[in-house]
Amino acid sequence: MISHRDKVVIEDESRWEDARNDPVKAVTFGDGKPLPADIIHDCLKILEEESIAFPWRKGDVLLLDNLAVLHSRRSFNPPRRILASLCK
Secondary structure (H helix, E strand, C coil), X not given: CEEECCCCCCCCHHXXXXXXXXXXXXXXXXXXXXXXXHHHXXXXXXXXXXXXXXXXXXXXXXXXXXXXXXXXXXXXXXXXXXXXCCCC
16 A cells, blocks of 8 residues: 655655655655655656646636546746635
8 A cells, every 4th residue: 555645746756855745755655664766766657657638728627536536737837826626
C-alpha cells in the first residue's frame, strides 16, 4: 500500500524541495517508510504517460472526483486567477 501526505502533488522532484514538501516524506509506503528513488521515478513516468491535458477555453468548467483521479496542473505564465467551489 502506498500513501501520500495530505494535498501533496506528485511532480518533478525539484519542485518538492521547499518547506511544505519534503521529498523523503511526501510519498511513503503505508508503514511510513519512504519509497526508493527509482520507484518514484517509475511512478512519475507512468503519471506522465497516463496524463490528459484539457485545453481550457473561456467559460469552461471541469468537475473531478478526488477519490477517482489524481489531478494537478502544469506551470503557466501569470496572472493566476483561482475560482473554486467544494461540493458534497
